[in-house]
Amino acid sequence: MLPETTTIHTENYRLRIPDESDIDFVFSATRYAGFNDGMQWEAPESREELFSPLEKSREAWAKGEAYSFTIESAGPTWTRLGRISIRKTEEKEVWNIGFWTHPEFQGKGIMTEAVGAILGFGFTKLKAVKISSSYATWNKASEKVLIHNGFKFVKHIEKGLKKQNGWVSENELALTASQWEHSKPGITSCDFCDAIKENNNIVFESDEVVALLDIDPISIGHIIICPKAHFTDFHELPDHLIGKIMSLAKEYIRVLSQLFNLRGYSMMANGGEFNDLKHVHIHVFPRNSKEEFQWVFSDKVPEDAIRFDVIKNFLKGHMPKK
Numbered sequence: 088m089l090p091e092t093t094t095i096h097t098e099n100y101r102l103r104i105p106d107e108s109d110i111d112f113v114f115s116a117t118r119y120a121g122f123n124d125g126m127q128w129e130a131p132e133s134r135e136e137l138f139s140p141l142e143k144s145r146e147a148w149a150k151g152e153a154y155s156f157t158i159e160s161a162g163p164t165w166t167r168l169g170r171i172s173i174r175k176t177e178e179k180e181v182w183n184i185g186f187w188t189h190p191e192f193q194g195k196g197i198m199t200e201a202v203g204a205i206l207g208f209g210f211t212k213l214k215a216v217k218i219s220s221s222y223a224t225w226n227k228a229s230e231k232v233l234i235h236n237g238f239k240f241v242k243h244i245e246k247g248l249k250k251q252n253g254w255v256s257e258n259e260l261a262l263t264a265s266q267w268e269h270s271k272p273g274i275t276s277c278d279f280c281d282a283i284k285e286n287n288n289i290v291f292e293s294d295e296v297v298a299l300l301d302i303d304p305i306s307i308g309h310i311i312i313c314p315k316a317h318f319t320d321f322h323e324l325p326d327h328l329i330g331k332i333m334s335l336a337k338e339y340i341r342v343l344s345q346l347f348n349l350r351g352y353s354m355m356a357n358g359g360e361f362n363d364l365k366h367v368h369i370h371v372f373p374r375n376s377k378e379e380f381q382w383v384f385s386d387k388v389p390e391d392a393i394r395f396d397v398i399k400n401f402l403k404g405h406m407p408k409k
């Protein structure tokens with residue numbers, strides 16, 4: 088059992104078990120218009136209504152089912168800022184987090200830091216293998232907090248939260264222990280960095296990029312182009328290197344068209360788990376038939392894939408404006 092004195096410290100805040108002294112603070116948050124709209128509760132009518140949930144959260148803490156924390160700013164006086172909790176789910180070793188920031192303190196990155204701390208607590212102290220969180224679809228602020236902490240879209244739930252005046256749809260996001268572990272910076276060594284230096288199949292080389300014949304070609308002239316410096320995946324590349332890689336691809340295709348009888352070509356970059364080299368590279372391969380390379384369609388497309396309304400709304404505000 089975790090002692091009730093368990094306190095989590097972040098760079099700027101402290102998370103501690105809620106007590107009676109928080110009641111006024113919680114009540115004042117529920118007075119703000121819209122505050123309760125995405126919550127599992129309706130606005131309380133009086134302070135007294137808040138004692139029973141506090142008692143329940145204490146019981147849950149004692150049973151090891153859920154841990155709630157009041158978030159406070161560090162400093163000469165502790166200022167209450169919000170609440171965060173992590174609770175067991177029906178799924179083994181999967182925990183769920185919920186949080187709110189007092190309307191007076193929203194938009195300051197407080198919750199992003201608090202969620203980061205609760206993830207560390209969940210994955211190390213509670214030994215969670217996965218942590219999930221759901222938020223009302225319209226709540227872009229909560230969405231951003233989760234995305235900044237590495238959470239990924241799992242599913243859309245049309246009937247998410249039951250409120251007095253109907254259902255509120257939610258998105259569920261989650262983060263696995265391994266994703267969380269890998270998101271922390273670490274030093275990696277790369278076999279491919281070494282291999283580039285003494286490769287006999289190099290067809291072009293400049294200071295920064297290299298093109299070599301793929302050792303496992305799928306067509307004549309199939310090459311891979313990559314930077315000499317180590318980057319794991321395409322999305323980590325600086326723009327100037329992308330420019331160099333793509334212009335080399337363009338030149339290569341121009342040369343191929345003069346030397347070989349091409350009907351066309353394809354280019355491809357695999358990332359993440361599907362990047363077998365773990366050193367960023369793009370494939371360029373000449374093509375003469377549809378059969379030599381095919382896109383295979385699977386029947387395991389997730390249901391939400393055709394919910395374009397959900398996907399568009401989820402993506403909104405996340406792409407940088409250029």
Ligand SMILES: [Zn+2]
Nearest residue numbers: 277280317366
């Ligand atoms: Zn490398």
